[in-house]
Amino acid sequence: MSIYLDHAATTPMRPEALEALVAAHARVGNPASIHGPGQAARAVLEEARERVAGTVGADPIEVVFTSGGTESINLALKGLYWQRNTGAARPVILVPDGEHHATIDTAEWLATHERATIVAIPLDATGRIRTDAFAAALAEYGDAVACATAIWANNEVGTIQPVAELSRLATEAGVPLHLDAVAAYGHADIDLHALRTESRSGGNAGPVAISVSAHKIGGPIGIGALVLARSAAIEPLLHGGGQQRQVRSGTQDVPAAVAFAAAATVSEATRAEEHARLITLRDRLISGILAANPAATLSGLAGEERLDNNVHVAFPGAQGDSLLFLLDMAGLAVSTGSACQAGIPEPSHVLLAMGRDEDAARSVLRFTLGHTSTEAEVDACIAALPAAYASAARAGLSSRSV
DSSP: OOEEOBTTTOOOOOHHHHHHHHHHHTSOOOTTOOSHHHHHHHHHHHHHHHHHHHTTTOOGGGEEEESSHHHHHHHHHHHHHHHHTSSSOOOEEEEETTOOHHHHHHHHHHHHHHOOEEEEEOBOTTSOBOHHHHHHHHHHHGGGEEEEEEESBOTTTOBBOOHHHHHHHHHHHTOEEEEEOTTTBTTBOOOHHHHHHHTTOOTTSEEEEEEEEGGGTTSOTTOEEEEEOTTOOOOOSOOSSOTTTTTSOSOOOHHHHHHHHHHHHHHHHTHHHHHHHHHHHHHHHHHHHHHHOTTOEEOSOOGGGBOTTEEEEEOTTSOHHHHHHHHHHTTEEOBSSOGGGTTOOOOOHHHHHTTOOHHHHTSEEEEEOOTTOOHHHHHHHHHHHHHHHHHHHHHOOTTSOO
């Protein structure tokens, strides 16, 4: 039986979400129809929207359902960029190094097709966004900045970012800020209203958009949301029908939304208890790995400044892919980084942004815990790692001379 330690890629569906999904599929009705079945579907959909909104500190109307985190990020960045360039030239997008590829690739598309200018914001050695560099970029480019983006917590190394400070700086500069909270959702306190109140933001400035995804918290794959402030102005990606504030047209997936809401409700209700449980498991895994493999080093920050489910470790002299395959043969599922880049043997761009060299950036594994993780699974991973590391080290790195 496989031990699953890749919950950041996707986590098993919660029973409540699966039950809600199946039950919703048994009903018929397009929520845009005005007859009885259609209005019944609409009522269920809006209840789901309200429940999801309650877990992200938003009003129901501010939750725009999408096909997942990637679409949510695309909608936020392209939509904000296009809107901010209506009637004025604002080509600059501030993008920290080490963001998820959904953000990086969207920004690069805007640079190629819309003549955007991408200004990179550096990370420090722990993977934390440098707020001094962010403030300096806002001051340097001024009104030429269309928007800024930042990941709430790094999906690879688990470092939680200074989102309150980034929000304050963006608000003071009058720049809209998008936050990628896909990895943080269910593990951190995501609250749009509190963040906007704390940073004194208003209109289309400061933290206006947050991206989340259902399958990271035990909901179905294929649905996420862009949490978009009421006052935010954005151009849509999709046209036709005008659903969801005319931000995201198209027939809405009621069963997926209902299942998302079920998972979100359970995740939020148990988050405090689960946070404490996962921190205990996380720290047990970190200390066990480092004790059994003295050459290994932990990436990112520790304690409360790290996601409660993330363990990211460098294994000098060993190829991360080799370690992954050896552990897979031993019945453990882990990863070398984001699943969105799986199968592409490249060094971690996050580690490179943190100042590691290419060999170090190829020698990493990411272990992520979730609601099904147990102490026995953690101990089994710790026990299996030394032999796998020794084998992978004998094979060496892909950069070796042959």
